[in-house]
Amino acid sequence: MRTIVHISDLHFGRVDNALLAPLRELIGDFLRPDVVVVSGDLTQRARSAQFRQARHYLDTLPKPQIIVPGNHDIPLYNVAARFFQPLVKYRRHITRELAPEFVDDEIAVLGLNTARSLTFKDGRVNRRQVDYLRHRFGQLPGSLTRVVVTHHPFDLPQHMDDDDLVDRAPMAMEVFARCGVDLLLAGHLHTSHTQSTAERYEIDGYAALVVQAGTATSTRSRGETNSFNVLRVRHDEIQVERYSWMEGAGFGLAATDIFRRQGDIWHPAA
Numbered sequence: 001m002r003t004i005v006h007i008s009d010l011h012f013g014r015v016d017n018a019l020l021a022p023l024r025e026l027i028g029d030f031l032r033p034d035v036v037v038v039s040g041d042l043t044q045r046a047r048s049a050q051f052r053q054a055r056h057y058l059d060t061l062p063k064p065q066i067i068v069p070g071n072h073d074i075p076l077y078n079v080a081a082r083f084f085q086p087l088v089k090y091r092r093h094i095t096r097e098l099a100p101e102f103v104d105d106e107i108a109v110l111g112l113n114t115a116r117s118l119t120f121k122d123g124r125v126n127r128r129q130v131d132y133l134r135h136r137f138g139q140l141p142g143s144l145t146r147v148v149v150t151h152h153p154f155d156l157p158q159h160m161d162d163d164d165l166v167d168r169a170p171m172a173m174e175v176f177a178r179c180g181v182d183l184l185l186a187g188h189l190h191t192s193h194t195q196s197t198a199e200r201y202e203i204d205g206y207a208a209l210v211v212q213a214g215t216a217t218s219t220r221s222r223g224e225t226n227s228f229n230v231l232r233v234r235h236d237e238i239q240v241e242r243y244s245w246m247e248g249a250g251f252g253l254a255a256t257d258i259f260r261r262q263g264d265i266w267h268p269a270a
Contacts, residue, residue: 002107004147005033005062006211006229008187011072011218012053013044019217019226022250024060026243031230035102035109036061039187039213040070040151042094051093058094066100068111070151070188071123087115099132107233108144110136114152114166123152123188124167130175137179145233146181153186155200155210157193164189170201177206180264183231183238184208190215190222192229194240194257196266209259209266211240227254236261237269 005027027033038058043050051073058065073090087098100111110133114123137146152166154173166172166186176184184197193212201207214227225244228251232239237260244254258269 002035002104002145002233003031003033004035004037004107004109004185004231004233005031006037006039006185006213006231007216008039008151008213008228009041009070009190009215009218010038010054010057011041011044011215011220012057013047013050014219015217016219016226019245020057023216023228024057026251028060028062033062033230034104035107036063036065037109037149037185038065038067039149039185040068040115041072041187042067042070042090043073044218046073046075046089048089048093051089055093064102066102066109066111066149067095068100068113068149068151069094069098069115071115074115087113099129101136103140103144106144106235107147108137108140109147109149111149114150122163122167123150125150125172126168127171130172133181134175134179137181142180143235145183145235145238146179147183147185148176148181149185151186152188153210153212154184155195155197156189157191160189160191173197173201173203173208176208177203177264181208182261182266183233184210185213186210187213187215190218190220191224192227192242194259196259196268198265198267205264207265207267209238238266
C-alpha cells in the first residue's frame with residue numbers, strides 16, 4: 001500500500017496562517033506519506049514574495065513531492081510577463097520541472113501542467129502533453145497504479161458548470177483509457193469531490209477515479225471549510241480520506257470513501 005497526501009490551492013498571499021503549522025504537523029508527524037501531491041495555485045497573484053513563502057512552506061513538508069502550477073501561478077496584471085514568461089517565477093522558486101514524476105514499485109504519479117497564459121481561469125491540455133504521458137506510462141510495468149496530477153479537473157460535481165472542466169478533456173480521457181490511468185487528482189474549485197468518470201465519459205471497459213481537493217490553507221473557502229485528501233492506494237482498492245479543518249480542534253478526518261477496481265473500471269465499494 002502507498003499513502004498519497006493531496007493538498008491544493010494553498011494561495012500564499014491569501015492564507016490563513018493558523019492552519020499552516022497544524023497541517024504541517026499532521027502530514028509530517030502522523031500521516032507520513034510516500035509522496036505529497038500539490039495540485040496548483042501555490043500563490044494568489046504569482047508574486048515573487050508569495051512564491052518564496054510557498055517554497056519555504058513546501059520545504060517543511062515530507063519529500064518526495066509532485067507539484068504542478070495553477071492559473072493563479074501565472075501573473076494576472078503584468079501582461080508582458082503573463083504572455084512571454086508566464087511561469088518564470090514558478091520555475092525559479094518552486095521547480096523547473098513542468099512534467100514531474102514519482103515512480104516506485106507500486107505507483108506511478110505523473111504531473112501535467114494545465115495552466116495557460118491565454119485564459120484567466122480555465123485550463124487546457126494539448127496532444128503533445130498527453131502523448132508524452134502515454135509514452136511514459138508505456139515504459140512502466142502494467143502492475144503499477146497510474147496517477148495523473150493536474151490543477152484543472154477532468155470531472156465535476158453535477159451542480160457545477162461544465163466550463164470548469166479542463167479544455168480538451170475528452171481527447172485526454174481517450175488517451176488515459178488506452179494507457180490505463182487509474183486516478184486523476186486535481187484542485188482549482190476549492191471543493192472536495194470524489195467519483196468515477198463513468199457517467200461523464202462513456203468509454204467502453206474503462207472508468208478512472210477522480211479526486212478533487214478543496215483548498216488546504218486559503219481564506220478563499222467558497223463555502224467549504226479548508227480540507228485536503230489522503231489516499232491509501234492498493235492495486236485494486238483506493239481509500240480516499242478527507243481531512244477538514246475543525247475550529248478549535250485542528251484538521252480531523254471528515255469522510256472516507258472506498259473504491260475498487262474491476263478490470264479497468266473503478267467503482268464505489270458496496
